[in-house]
Amino acid sequence: MKSDPTVCVMGEDVGHYGGSYKVTKGLAEMFGDLRVLDTPIAENSFTGMGIGAAMKGLRPIVEGMNMGFLLLAYNQISNNCGMLHYTSGGQFKIPVVIRGPGGVGRQLGAEHSQRLESYFQSIPGLQMVACSTPYNAKGLMKAAIRSENPVVLFEHVLLYNLKEKIPDEEYICCLEEAEMVRPGEHVTILTYSRMRYHVMQAAKTLVNKGYDPEVIDIRSLKPFDLHTIGNSIKKTHRVLIVEECMRTGGIGASLRSAIIDNFWDYLDAPIMCLSSQDVPTPYAGTLEDATVVQPAQIVAAVEQICQ
Amino acid sequence: MAAAALRRCLTRRQSIPRVSPLLPLTRLISDSTDPITIETSLPFKPHLIDPPSRSTTTTAAELASFFRTMLLMRRFEIAADSLYKSKLIRGFCHLYDGQEAVAVGMESSLTRRDAIITAYRDHCLYLARGGDPVSAFAELMGRKAGCARGKGGSMHFYKRDANFFGGHGIVGAQVPLGCGVAFAQRYRKEGTVTFDLYGDGAANQGQLFEALNMAALWKLPVVLVCENNHYGMGTAEWKASKSPAYYKRGDYVPGLKVDGMDVLAVKQACKFAKDHVLANGPIILEMDTYRYHGHSMSDPGSTYRTRDEIAGIRQERDPIERVRKLLLAHDFATAQELKDLEKEIRKEVDAAIAKAKESPMPDPSELFTNVYVNDCGLESFGVDRKVVRTVLP
Numbered sequence: 001m002k003s004d005p006t007v008c009v010m011g012e013d014v015g016h017y018g019g020s021y022k023v024t025k026g027l028a029e030m031f032g033d034l035r036v037l038d039t040p041i042a043e044n045s046f047t048g049m050g051i052g053a054a055m056k057g058l059r060p061i062v063e064g065m066n067m068g069f070l071l072l073a074y075n076q077i078s079n080n081c082g083m084l085h086y087t088s089g090g091q092f093k094i095p096v097v098i099r100g101p102g103g104v105g106r107q108l109g110a111e112h113s114q115r116l117e118s119y120f121q122s123i124p125g126l127q128m129v130a131c132s133t134p135y136n137a138k139g140l141m142k143a144a145i146r147s148e149n150p151v152v153l154f155e156h157v158l159l160y161n162l163k164e165k166i167p168d169e170e171y172i173c174c175l176e177e178a179e180m181v182r183p184g185e186h187v188t189i190l191t192y193s194r195m196r197y198h199v200m201q202a203a204k205t206l207v208n209k210g211y212d213p214e215v216i217d218i219r220s221l222k223p224f225d226l227h228t229i230g231n232s233i234k235k236t237h238r239v240l241i242v243e244e245c246m247r248t249g250g251i252g253a254s255l256r257s258a259i260i261d262n263f264w265d266y267l268d269a270p271i272m273c274l275s276s277q278d279v280p281t282p283y284a285g286t287l288e289d290a291t292v293v294q295p296a297q298i299v300a301a302v303e304q305i306c307q
Numbered sequence: 308m309a310a311a312a313l314r315r316c317l318t319r320r321q322s323i324p325r326v327s328p329l330l331p332l333t334r335l336i337s338d339s340t341d342p343i344t345i346e347t348s349l350p351f352k353p354h355l356i357d358p359p360s361r362s363t364t365t366t367a368a369e370l371a372s373f374f375r376t377m378l379l380m381r382r383f384e385i386a387a388d389s390l391y392k393s394k395l396i397r398g399f400c401h402l403y404d405g406q407e408a409v410a411v412g413m414e415s416s417l418t419r420r421d422a423i424i425t426a427y428r429d430h431c432l433y434l435a436r437g438g439d440p441v442s443a444f445a446e447l448m449g450r451k452a453g454c455a456r457g458k459g460g461s462m463h464f465y466k467r468d469a470n471f472f473g474g475h476g477i478v479g480a481q482v483p484l485g486c487g488v489a490f491a492q493r494y495r496k497e498g499t500v501t502f503d504l505y506g507d508g509a510a511n512q513g514q515l516f517e518a519l520n521m522a523a524l525w526k527l528p529v530v531l532v533c534e535n536n537h538y539g540m541g542t543a544e545w546k547a548s549k550s551p552a553y554y555k556r557g558d559y560v561p562g563l564k565v566d567g568m569d570v571l572a573v574k575q576a577c578k579f580a581k582d583h584v585l586a587n588g589p590i591i592l593e594m595d596t597y598r599y600h601g602h603s604m605s606d607p608g609s610t611y612r613t614r615d616e617i618a619g620i621r622q623e624r625d626p627i628e629r630v631r632k633l634l635l636a637h638d639f640a641t642a643q644e645l646k647d648l649e650k651e652i653r654k655e656v657d658a659a660i661a662k663a664k665e666s667p668m669p670d671p672s673e674l675f676t677n678v679y680v681n682d683c684g685l686e687s688f689g690v691d692r693k694v695v696r697t698v699l700p
Contacts, residue, residue: 008494034494040524042517045483049521052487055472056422058494079477080484088465088473089455090677125678148680 011063047073067102082125110280139173184214202298356561408626412573444663452666479512489529508539526588567594
């Protein structure tokens with residue numbers, strides 16, 4: 001925001017409140033009320049406004065207080081954000097970043113635990129990325145702001161309190177690139193966002209049991225980084241996808257078919273995909289834990305694949 | 308008659324030739340720039356504001372240019388009707404004939420730095436903003452030379468260099484977009500305004516009220532224009548809206564009801580609105596207008612209204628006839644000259660269609676262009692990036 005005066009933020013309570021997860025804390029004091037705009041509770045129209053402002057040359061960052069609320073703005077995101085560049089024959093570009101926390105939290109209930117990546121993935125013209133560490137959160141956010149395309153940046157409610165030492169200087173992470181978390185030889189585990197941590201926890205157990213998993217945080221949910229993923233599959237010949245979105249029509253479903261289309265000859269075992277259950281997220285803690293993939297299930301899956 | 312024409316020729320050489328920004332100089336029709344005063348057909352109905360005066364000033368040249376532009380629009384839409392019936396235009400085609408005065412009056416009160424955004428009945432707004440009829444016809448026929456390269460269609464006309472933001476198919480979705488454009492104008496302190504058009508059907512969309520609230524909160528320079536043609540597709544306004552007084556629906560936002568068939572009233576109201584919003588924030592203009600065609604080409608337009616009603620409006624309130632009467636009454640043109648002008652416009656439109664027909668269909672590779680902006684050399688689509696134009700670093 002310092003270097004480019006056209007960058008602005010809009011969303012509910014992003015200004016004086018500092019953001020519901022403190023992501024925009026201090027920005028309103030620094031840049032003023034117009035650049036860090038507190039909007040009324042009107043997702044459909046303030047997302048539309050952000051898109052209109054982008055058409056006119058600004059670079060807005062639209063925040064959904066919870067990703068689930070952006071369902072109200074689905075029409076704007078799909079038709080105006082994703083498709084306007086195409087339907088105008090390339091005349092207008094929409095350099096907007098739509099971001100917000102999503103995913104299953106701690107007993108927040110069904111409506112506040114949604115994973116919208118599966119709903120948005122078919123929208124043509126949209127790019128989707130999911131950050132998982134403080135390092136890639138900064139890098140991906142900067143890249144998303146600089147991108148001329150509309151980018152949806154998925155953050156996770158439970159990852160905001162992570163602490164990590166990151167460089168002070170400017171750096172960006174490539175929006176279309178996956179991150180190699182742990183190189184290995186036996187199996188490729190593809191994951192993103194919070195599930196990365198469940199996978200790494202499972203990886204500790206697996207290493208003790210003698211396995212050598214390669215863990216890749218795919219980061220780019222659309223388009224997939226098949227370059228990195230493919231090279232990994234060529235090495236290990238076995239794939240496990242661990243994701244937090246629903247089984248039906250999720251990111252894993254698309255990823256699986258993309259891998260089958262492109263890397264079938266390199267597979268020695270069927271691709272396994274561990275996803276959340278196709279249920280609304282229940283409130284009760286034990287039930288909630290059962291909706292998402294847990295490290296023990298990941299360990300069991302790897303053992304099954306590597307038989 | 309000939310003497311009068313000769314007299315006009317002589318006076319023309321003395322006056323400064325005035326080229327309309329939209330179209331070439333008319334021949335013998337007066338292009339005098341002496342101001343004359345004309346009363347609007349009806350008074351303006353205000354809501355929470357003092358209305359502008361009914362006396363409008365115009366000139367012969369301006370009236371002549373209004374006549375010419377509206378004729379072009381009328382001819383364009385009728386030609387589009389035939390092209391649709393000959394299956395050269397497919398899908399949806401929403402025609403604007405009858406409503407020309409709104410487009411022309413609005414454009415005359417603005418500069419090209421001001422923005423206009425509208426819904427799907429956008430052909431004539433595009434022409435008003437300086438759009439070329441050839442590229443408009445080409446777009447309707449899905450050709451390469453179209454204003455959106457054949458990829459948008461009837462509902463997606465855009466002209467970025469004239470600040471015309473389209474062209475939107477989803478009812479009401481353009482209203483928040485227009486407020487966003489106005490937000491950017493305020494953010495950059497441009498001193499320009501946005502005219503955000505929607506219809507009586509869209510007036511019941513929630514996002515309109517959401518956007519209006521925000522526009523009023525932040526004093527965005529946006530004029531919301533309700534083009535009330537009294538029917539939302541097949542539903543009459545009184546069947547869809549508890550309160551069809553759309554200019555009052557802004558509640559805390561002032562409004563003005565304007566006779567949308569009177570181009571001078573539209574011009575007056577739009578000028579007034581532009582000045583108002585730059586100082587005070589949004590205003591709603593309700594243009595009382597009428598469309599002769601049905602909602603779209605698949606709607607005959609006669610199942611929910613009588614032919615007598617349509618014929619009556621054409622007889623009493625047609626915007627082009629009103630200007631014709633003014634031109635004749637003030638002796639700015641003869642009936643024959645205006646008839647000749649109509650013939651000329653018809654030829655122009657036919658020539659534009661012929662030129663547009665010459666344009667080929669888009670190249671198959673165009674299917675995949677403009678999905679993304681060419682960013683980092685990436686032009687791709689789909690989750691598996693099957694067609695890659697570049698290698699990742």
